[in-house]
Amino acid sequence: QVQLVQSGAEVKKPGASVKVSCKASGNTFTNYDINWVRQATGQGLEWMGWINPNSGNRGYAQKFQGRVTMTTNTSISTGYMEVSSLTSEDTAVYYCARGISAYYSPGKGWLYFLDVWGQGTTVIVSS
Amino acid sequence: SYELTQPPSVSVSPGQTASIPCSGDKLGLKYANWFQQQPGQSPVLVIYEDTKRPSGIPERFSGSNSGNTATLTISGTQAMDEADYYCQAWDSSTVIFGGGTKVTV
Numbered sequence: 691q692v693q694l695v696q697s698g699a700e701v702k703k704p705g706a707s708v709k710v711s712c713k714a715s716g717n718t719f720t721n722y723d724i725n726w727v728r729q730a731t732g733q734g735l736e737w738m739g740w741i742n743p744n745s746g747n748r749g750y751a752q753k754f755q756g757r758v759t760m761t762t763n764t765s766i767s768t769g770y771m772e773v774s775s776l777t778s779e780d781t782a783v784y785y786c787a788r789g790i791s792a793y794y795s796p797g798k799g800w801l802y803f804l805d806v807w808g809q810g811t812t813v814i815v816s817s
Numbered sequence: 818s819y820e821l822t823q824p825p826s827v828s829v830s831p832g833q834t835a836s837i838p839c840s841g842d843k844l845g846l847k848y849a850n851w852f853q854q855q856p857g858q859s860p861v862l863v864i865y866e867d868t869k870r871p872s873g874i875p876e877r878f879s880g881s882n883s884g885n886t887a888t889l890t891i892s893g894t895q896a897m898d899e900a901d902y903y904c905q906a907w908d909s910s911t912v913i914f915g916g917g918t919k920v921t922v
Contacts (some may be wrong), residue, residue: 725912727860727912727914734901734903734914734915734916734917735852735854735860735903735914735917736914737911737912737913737914740912749910749911751911752818785859785860787860789912792866795848797846798846798847798848799846799847799848799907799908800848800907801848801865801866801907802848802907802912803848803850803862803865803866803905803907804850804852804860804862804905804912805862805865805871807859807860807861808859809859810859
């Protein structure tokens with residue numbers, strides 16, 4: 691059973707950057723995407739982007755383009771997500787999740803879902 | 818950009834059926850997935866590919882998707898099903914989440 695284990699909580703000052711890691715157990719790390727999703731207290735899930743460890747291809751939500759960088763280190767089955775220029779609005783729990791791009795159907799498009807999630811990393815931005 | 822809309826809350830009596838709608842333009846022409854999130858926990862996939870349950874998800878959870886609406890149905894709702902539920906679809910290489918529905922039992 692694949693597990694995703696994330697790094698610990700962070701407290702950052704406004705204007706700083708934060709880098710969160712997500713380590714996958716098992717030996718299938720390069721077969722799937724790593725997605726990053728965040729959730730502010732009392733709010734819904736907000737998708738930030740994805741990266742494919744095998745190809746290096748990635749896609750970011752428009753809201754985060756230019757401020758988020760997603761990378762991977764396949765030798766240690768770990769994904770990373772860095773957010774720069776932090777503000778209090780970035781205070782949230784950040785999750786990584788494995789993305790499955792199962793297949794394409796002409797009538798329905800791609801089947802894409804997130805089947806395994808990390809435990810979450812709390813990031814607090816405060817002066 | 819594509820949007821998915823869910824009601825903020827749904828109430829259901831124990832043992833009854835809860836239906837949680839998720840609407841989007843021609844959503845039936847995309848695959849819908851559903852997540853359950855208990856307080857303080859990570860989301861868990863409960864339905865994928867419109868109707869399929871991952872291993873370990875109880876049979877009381879089912880899904881459908883046609884027209885502009887996908888629906889998560891919880892039959893014989895139990896107290897442990899009280900949680901937030903999110904629908905999700907894939908559009909233009911992006912993951913789209915609905916705003917979430919709090920189910921109160």
